[in-house]
Amino acid sequence: MSARTLVTGIGVAAPSGLGVEDFWAATRIGKNAIGPVTRFDASSYPSRLAGEIHGFEPAEHLPGRLVPQTDRVTQLALVATDCAFEDAGLDPGDLHPCDMGVVTAAGSGGSEFGENELRKLWSQGPKHVSAYQSFAWFYAVNTGQIAVRNDLRGPTGVLVGDQAGGLDALAQARRRLRKGSRLIAAGGFDASICSLGWAAHLAAGDLSVSEVPERAYLPFDAAASGYVPGEGGALIILEDEEGAVARGARDAYAEFAGYGATLDPRPGSGREPGLRRAVLAALADAGCHPAEVDVVFADGAGVPRLDREEAEAITAVFGPLGVPVTAPKTTTGRIGAGGAPVDVVSAVLSMREGLIPPTTNVELSPAYDIDLVAVRPRTASVRTALVLARGRGGFNSAVVLRALD
Amino acid sequence: MKGPHVSKQEFTFDDLKRILLEGAGADEEVDLDGDILDTDFESLGYESLALLETGSRIEREFDITLDDDIFADHTTPRSLVEAINASLKVTVDA
Known part of the structure; x- marks a missing residue:
């Protein structure tokens, strides 16, 4: 019988709140965070609503060297990871780097960064494309940047399965814990509210064309007519129970059962x-x-x-x-x-x-x-x-x- | 060869600092305005990709082609600025 896997820390970046406290204050009462798209000019598109994270200034949260080389989705992922470690009462430096890993899911990677560099490629030529395009667009980049920033040198992985991938990443984290890792930072992030990302959403279909934020995304309602894209995600710190107890982790949230x-x-x-x-x-x-x-x-x-x-x-x-x-x-x-x-x-x-x-x-x-x-x-x-x-x-x-x- | 076009053909330490900041940002523990002329780029927190991006921006802005090994041969701001100015001089003279 395997030891239990515990959720010991959570970090969230969602349209309804950046950070667990704001997020839950809004979520517990169902406060709407869907509104008109502001991250790009969506006026010529059939769908013009999104769940956006407003007021996020990456430079307030992240080192100056990281900001120019990361897409918004990665910046959100890094900040959520910082919050999750803090919430777990753990500094990554407290454990051996090789005992910790990271598994994240992503659907589209750094869409906005990629879009901007592709635009430079077409309009100005290849010399104008950022060297950081080599990884910043990639759906594996969140796992990589989280590992580098927090010095997590154990198992890493990336899952791609649209919504389902976010749970598959947690399950993969549990597999790694059962194989002997002490801690896995796991979760999923997407943020593709940009014209490139929007084209992908539209091409895939099922996007709501409603203009009314409160009527656009209505699962299980007779008026259901598609979905509204949101941005963000969450990072969950998963630990094996024995190790969590040994380090004196208090107030674990739940068992990943x-x-x-x-x-x-x-x-x-x-x-x-x-x-x-x-x-x-x-x-x-x-x-x-x-x-x-x-x-x-x-x-x-x-x-x-x-x-x-x-x-x-x-x-x-x-x-x-x-x-x-x-x-x-x-x-x-x-x-x-x-x-x-x-x-x-x-x-x-x-x-x-x-x-x-x-x-x-x-x-x-x-x-x-x-x-x-x-x-x-x-x-x-x-x-x-x-x-x-x-x-x-x-x-x-x-x-x-x-x-x- | 006189005039505003030629006067732009000098690469200054301030140009380098500006381009580093624009392309790759700066490490919080490093003061680019401090005495760093003879400090290795690596010690300043710039890895190979940051230097690749920096070189590419210098090439674009100053319309020159840098040698692939420029950052291997010139590992400090002082050495790099001198090398790029030498390269600019060749371009202008030619």
Whole structure:
């Protein structure tokens, strides 16, 4: 039997708050953070809303040498990592560098940096492209920069699976802990609110064209009409229990108790989508009966077909109205690889406060037999939480988090 | 060969500091305005990629082509400024 994997620190950079305190203050009451795109001129695009992080000045948080060589997504990832280590009560220098690693997920890498350098390439020529373009655009860059800045020389990795990748990264971190690492910094980040990133979102489809921030992203609502992109993510410090106890870690948030992942069958095959099997795998991995689950943090695609699939999977496992379901990402939009790690942060804070954050703006469609925590937060004893994430291309991942005794 | 165009053809220590800051930023523990003329770029916190970016910016702004080994042969600000001015002089004379 493997030792338990504990969540000992959290750091978050989300449209609803930079830092855990601001984030939770907004999330617990469902404060909307979606608004008009301001990071680039989106006036000529069919979709013009986003969940943006306002007021983030990288130079206030990061060394002068790092700022010119990093995209916004990496700057957010580095700041969230600093917060997570601080939250864990740990200086990376306290442990041997080779005992610590980092695994992150990303969907699109440094889009804005890449866009700017490509623009210079086309308009001014190759001599004008930054030498830092060599890595700043890359979806692996967050893992690399986090490792370098914090001197984490143990196992590293990068997962790409859209939303699902954010949970897959945490699971990969647990594998590395079970193979002997002491600590893994794990999470996911995306920030592609720039014309290049927007083109990718639009080409992939399902972007909401609503002009009204409160009506644009409505998972499980009869008016669901697509999603709004958000930016940011979260970094979770995961430690093996024995090591955490030995260093005197106090106030660990939860146990990372179970994980399951599946791929959807080929489109048109008529076979059942993979989400239900991912949930069952995660529950089995955690040794957890469905009746023990106190809340489900839904993926909340905001696309009717996908919402229906998710509602059916939840009902199949838990029964009609069998468990409270929430999707607090309605406040931020969908953050790609960052979305599920942000939900993990919400889940452990739900446990701590005994409060399930609401699915802002949503009125549950009568077509779904789920107990959606809509509009208002709900007080509840949260001992076990299930976080779901699905990615384009048929990725399904599920994670079970359990409160510590 | 007189006139404003020629007067730009000198590479100063201030030019170097400005280009380093623009392209690669500065380490908080280093004062670029201090006595650093004879300090190695490495000690100033600039790794090979930062120097590549710096060289590329100098080439663009001063319309010259630097030798690939320039930062290997000239590892301090003083030495680099002298080498680039020598290179500019050749360009102007030619």
